[in-house]
Amino acid sequence: xxxxxxxxxxxGHVGIxxxxxxxxxxFYTDVLGLTLTDHDKDLNVWFLSARPDTEHHEVLLAxxxxxxxxxxxxxxxxxxxxxxxxxxxxxxxxxxxxVRLDMVVSHGNAIGVYFYDPEGNRCEVYWQTGLxxxxxxxxxIDLDTDLDELLTRVRASVERFGESGFTEKSYVQWTRAxxxxxxxxxxxxxxK
Numbered sequence: 689x690x691x692x693x694x695x696x697x698x699x700g701h702v703g704i705x706x707x708x709x710x711x712x713x714x715f716y717t718d719v720l721g722l723t724l725t726d727h728d729k730d731l732n733v734w735f736l737s738a739r740p741d742t743e744h745h746e747v748l749l750a751x752x753x754x755x756x757x758x759x760x761x762x763x764x765x766x767x768x769x770x771x772x773x774x775x776x777x778x779x780x781x782x783x784x785x786x787v788r789l790d791m792v793v794s795h796g797n798a799i800g801v802y803f804y805d806p807e808g809n810r811c812e813v814y815w816q817t818g819l820x821x822x823x824x825x826x827x828x829i830d831l832d833t834d835l836d837e838l839l840t841r842v843r844a845s846v847e848r849f850g851e852s853g854f855t856e857k858s859y860v861q862w863t864r865a866x867x868x869x870x871x872x873x874x875x876x877x878x879x880k
Contacts (some may be wrong), residue, residue: 693766699855700743701743701745701746701747701748702747702765703747703749704747704809706749706750706752706753706767707753708762708806709732709750711806712806712807713734713736713749716736716805718786719785720778722737722747723735724735730749731750732751732752734748734749735747735748736748747765757808758808761809762809763810764802764828765809765813767811767812768814771815772799773835775800775814775861775878778801779792779801782801784801787802788803790803790810791826793828793829794828794842794845795814795824796817796819796820796821796845796846797818797819797820797821797823797846798815798816798817799814799815800814801813810836819846820850821846821853821854823853825846825855826854826855826859
């Protein structure tokens, strides 16, 4: 339920403080393909967009990260793709560039590839399936599968679990372990 009064139309952009701005900038432009729209050398801020004709920036990279490199600050930053083939293409690109992957999943309503940027921020590229599924819905999938067959499997899974949601046991275990180690100050490595 939305309260009466002003309403948010959409998320505009995310700003990420970085230890190594040039390395992050290279990743977000060369690997993800975002366009550099502006920068301020004195402030050491860089503006990036997937839709520069529509949105000046969706990601801002800034110097000044003070947290340790293994400190997890961002749960995820997600980038929507127009086609499933784009998600598959990004998976291949990530593999080529040895980008650390987290998981490749169906959310029922979307298919996503989760990955880490060079400073360990968790990100996702995803495509909306047009199906409705209660969240969380996390089912590992193989994007090497014929895409028509994969979509048939996703539809069948949504028919079965769409109203209740579905979460792979391994993801539940990883999340619980991560939450426990985060509260005791140690870091947890993601897994499948």
